[in-house]
Amino acid sequence: MEKYWKQFQNCLQKEAPFCTNTCPFHMEVLEFQEKMARKSYNAAYKTFRNTVAFPDIVAALCPSYCSGVCPRKDSDQAVQLNLLEKTCVARATKKEPTDYNVPKKDAKIAVVGAGLSGLACALRLAQKKYDVTIYEKTDRLGGQLWDLLPSELFLADISRQFQHEIYAMHLNTEIKSREDLKAGGFQAVYVATGSGGPDFGISGGEDGHCLIEDKTAFFAGGSLMGKDVMQALAEGLSMAWAIEVFVKAEKLEYPEDMAACRIVADPDKLKKTAAVLPTDNGLFTDEEVVQEANRCIRCQCDGCMTYCDLFAYHKKWPLRVRDDIMSTIAPSESMLHKTPATRLLNTCTQCGLCDEVCTGGIEITSMMLDARRRLHKLDKMPGGYHQFWVRDMEFTNSDLAAITKKAPGHEDCTYAFFPGCQLGAGEPRYVSEVYKWLLQKKPDTGLLLRCCSVPAEWAGNEAMHDMEICALKEEWESLGKPILIMACPACKKHLQQYLPEIKTTSLYEILDQESEAWPSSNKAITYSVFDPCTARNDEAMEAAVRSLVKKAGCQFEELPNGDKHGCCGYGGHVSVANADYASYVAKRRSSLSENPYIAYCSNCRDVFEGEGKPVSHILELLFPIDREDSLLPHLTQRRYNRIKLKETLLYEIWGEKMEEEQKSFTLDLLISPEIREKMDRLKLIEEDIATVIEQSEADERQTYDPKTELYTCYREIGHVTCWVQYRIMGAQREIINVYTHRMKIKLEGVWNGRKTDAALQ
């Protein structure tokens, strides 16, 4: 995980936007704009004043350094921040500064020069209740401001900001050298004598900004050091900070310069919007303020927050996610050890979009996966999260459903069809019909019907994953190392990652290459092709699917962002860990377009159909099959479909009969459609229900309600405790209710002085 710590050094979550970076005051422009956009002028004024000290003066004089770096400058016109500031200053009604109740401090500080820079420094230090004395050689405050602004404007601002502060002001007092201040007992002196003024020998010193003599630090800044008027003001504020550090800690430190802004402006946000013209005597009206403030695209590095479902759903910024994950996987047995991300990291769909949008090159997807592995190793992974799919994988790879066979009458295979586990579970004929078609086109195509092992990977179970990958490899070798024709983009991606020695191609490329015409579909409908996240950037597969859609005579449009969207909600097997999140993701993807979708990953297809989004798998268009029922069978039926698929293929292709026992239980269960829906939500199959009832009846471990005649019993199905309520109807068991929990019931080994059967698995 150290690798990810290093990568996170590139995270730009806290990077200041271009404008803040360039502004001499480093104003929090995003905060200011947020307040302006909701017309909170007083709040915006406060932000502005706290940053610049003299808001009226700055609004009047700022040359808008930010407009030179605003990303809008290239597309239309930079956001007119200075006009917004001017409007803010004019519209704010509560301009009185806050009178903070801060204890008086003993340190004596002198400011030489009552120009803008000196006054800013004096104001900041006086606000912190230092003993401040200002020396000015002329008889008036403001220095160069007299040449730049009407005196009533700047004098009013200065006097407003200083109104609560106590300080000594010595006009007509020229300080020419350090000697003149020796008697004052000052700990620090800010020399801001203006352009061409005496620098007390500071600029020639080693530090350039400061010279220390007899424990008194002399700082120089402002126009004296060649700064323009705004920079001089900003430097006065910076030097107040440096003086305070010196007084408190006797060390020299200056506010750090900001490195160049590394944010990459999001082009999607930069929709051309003309600059708003002020119509209220050179200021914006309320409406114009909102328009102009919202022209600001709030530059910040938020690609992950914008594009990744997980970040957006949890409203957690990446550094927080990193910290939560690192804390969760830290090895500790303590009860006090915090594991805040256990659920979160099992909610990642592993779609990889966050990695693509992250400009810092942080591999968040693999960090999530590595964290799952670590959690599994530490035995802290809630077993119930992934149990269903891991068992489903084991079933798919068992003798009941798996096939590894060469084409009939062929000793060698150039190709082998790898349909994946879900396509045939939905409708076995989409596998059997496609395989028959493949055998016509490429007669030496073998069959490798099994799971690609991704459920073990997503469960973080490395040992099991390695074992399954080895088994897959052996089976592929037993077929003579054919090129695998992959129907499922997720399987293809997974095999490319873990078994790169296996050459793969997508079924859709083969269908496209080998076909001339396909059955014509309903031309009145315009579809959108939904590329699964696992096919993102797989240009050949994406192009083949589009070509097939065209050959099938269908109209289609691209989705707004092409294939740059997240998962449908199936990936990462997140629906047990967070069902609401899975549904949130599915809804987000369903609403990318009003058009019905054409999917080519059966998981996407199933998710969209579950959401009520009109969707067809591309194979449904190419191989029309009459079906009475929906293509979304219940989980139990999906298992039976796999058995049926094996049976059909063995018989129809190889003329063999299946020998394996199909049902592992004998109970006759009566299950209503509502209960079946609920079982699907809880990831239960009939076999689980039968196991609970059979074992409980054998042990007589049930409760009975004489009024309702209901029996209630429970058993642990792996990591999940399953409760069943049922009625006995002759030989049948009518299932009335089912519910599950992940928490374990710990029965006592001895109860009432007798040994009990505490194991309920």
Add this chain to the structure above:
Amino acid sequence: MEEKQTLLCNKCKVEMEDSEVSFAYLNHSFRHKVKRCPKCGQVYLPEELVNGRMSEVETVLEEK
């Protein structure tokens, strides 16, 4: 007035009573009073408890 519900242990044929039982999840364990058979100790948890408080505690422990 609501009639008192009766629930029997099917093995011991006695009424279930409120009694403490121990639960464990993710290295945390705690006790709670639920219906148990006074003779054999078997447990009954109603769906309201499982989908309500128990589910909440599971989620809390997974994010704690």
